[in-house]
Amino acid sequence: MPKTGREENPPIRPRISDATLRDSAHMAGVEFGPKDAAAIADLLVKTGVELVEVGMVAGPGSKDADLILATHETVGPERSMTLVVVRDRQQVAKALDEAERLGVKHIMYSIPTSEQHARLKLGSPSAKFLNTLAKSAVSQAKERGFHVTFSGEDGARTPAERLVPYVTAGFEAGADRFRLAETVAYLSPWQMEDVIGDLTAIDGSEIEIHSHNMLGMAVANSLAAVRAGAQWISATVGGIGERGGNAPLAELLTSLRVIHGDTRFDLSHLTELSRIALKGAGLGEAFQSGPTTPHAFAYELPGQLTHPEAYETLPAELVGNAREVRVRTRLTPALVKWALAESGVFVDVEIFTPWLIERQERAGGPVMDRDAIRKAAVDFQAA
Numbered sequence: 001m002p003k004t005g006r007e008e009n010p011p012i013r014p015r016i017s018d019a020t021l022r023d024s025a026h027m028a029g030v031e032f033g034p035k036d037a038a039a040i041a042d043l044l045v046k047t048g049v050e051l052v053e054v055g056m057v058a059g060p061g062s063k064d065a066d067l068i069l070a071t072h073e074t075v076g077p078e079r080s081m082t083l084v085v086v087r088d089r090q091q092v093a094k095a096l097d098e099a100e101r102l103g104v105k106h107i108m109y110s111i112p113t114s115e116q117h118a119r120l121k122l123g124s125p126s127a128k129f130l131n132t133l134a135k136s137a138v139s140q141a142k143e144r145g146f147h148v149t150f151s152g153e154d155g156a157r158t159p160a161e162r163l164v165p166y167v168t169a170g171f172e173a174g175a176d177r178f179r180l181a182e183t184v185a186y187l188s189p190w191q192m193e194d195v196i197g198d199l200t201a202i203d204g205s206e207i208e209i210h211s212h213n214m215l216g217m218a219v220a221n222s223l224a225a226v227r228a229g230a231q232w233i234s235a236t237v238g239g240i241g242e243r244g245g246n247a248p249l250a251e252l253l254t255s256l257r258v259i260h261g262d263t264r265f266d267l268s269h270l271t272e273l274s275r276i277a278l279k280g281a282g283l284g285e286a287f288q289s290g291p292t293t294p295h296a297f298a299y300e301l302p303g304q305l306t307h308p309e310a311y312e313t314l315p316a317e318l319v320g321n322a323r324e325v326r327v328r329t330r331l332t333p334a335l336v337k338w339a340l341a342e343s344g345v346f347v348d349v350e351i352f353t354p355w356l357i358e359r360q361e362r363a364g365g366p367v368m369d370r371d372a373i374r375k376a377a378v379d380f381q382a383a
Helices: 020-026 034-047 065-075 089-101 115-122 127-143 160-172 189-200 218-227 249-260 267-280 302-306 333-340 349-362 370-382
Strands: 015-019 051-057 080-085 106-110 147-152 177-182 207-211 232-235
Touching: 015 020, 015 249, 020 034, 020 051, 034 051, 034 065, 034 267, 051 065, 051 089, 051 106, 065 080, 080 089, 089 127, 106 127, 115 127, 127 147, 127 160, 147 160, 160 177, 160 189, 177 189, 177 218, 177 232, 189 207, 189 218, 207 218, 218 232, 218 249, 232 249, 249 267, 302 333, 333 349, 333 370, 349 370
Parallel strands: 015 051, 015 232, 051 080, 080 106, 106 147, 147 177, 177 207, 207 232
Antiparallel strands: none
């Protein structure tokens, strides 16, 4: 009988986590409210998604507290996971305090592993420092009783000789799972298999893939990761997320059914999920991922605008696109300064930014881009 190319019984049927309520927080101009979070989390669990990733905590007073609490109330903290930013031991302790206050049970550490990202975010490209930091962060969380997933942010561009010792160190410190983040879309499916194969060879490893879709291969790379032994796939509803979006949940689950005969998931909720999520995100009913969309090179973090080469698979100009600020309530002087550069509008950004934030709050937080910020600066000058 000729081979069909289909695998009716793959060796591992992946468990699914969904990052819609977390990765969207990094997507320029997108902010969900507690009501959206509750509805999305409920439908995700009904679909069969095992973990709902919600919010981000870096220290006290998390802006995502309401989203996290709404998700906990809807699906319970055992079905939820919250990202915790890692920069140094003291910052981690404060972030874990906040996670405990919010009742978080399952955390996902975001730790930059490539030399480029480590230099930008940790202040040092040293592999020794990276491994020591990971061990310390994991140990702190396990001592407090958290279930710990730790990531390799920009892991797809991290050489194996740097990545494998880092992942090994995290598991030796007691981590429960490692997430390879294809922060910058970079790998083909066959390359992904090689990278994941190196990680699944580590004793006691449990591996998750979180792929971005700038090259249109997030689903293919996710399935390739599973083929190489990964046990988890991270996706988002509609593929929403920063830098061209993530692995879209509906395409992922339907691919699992068609290609692998995987009938574990209730697909009947997918269309409603997409409509709720896209409406709540202000993206309309047909969000598209990839490098030519208005969101592909839109940012609301100053570091992404000042160091775009660290985040972009390819330059915006190469595909005729352009970088843009898109922000609702996360305005900072650094963003305002970038938006006003070469505009001929001159204001004291340290005074103007609080003024603009207050005006935004009164208006209910509409999305602001570079033109809107420049127009507001002209209004400020005239006031």
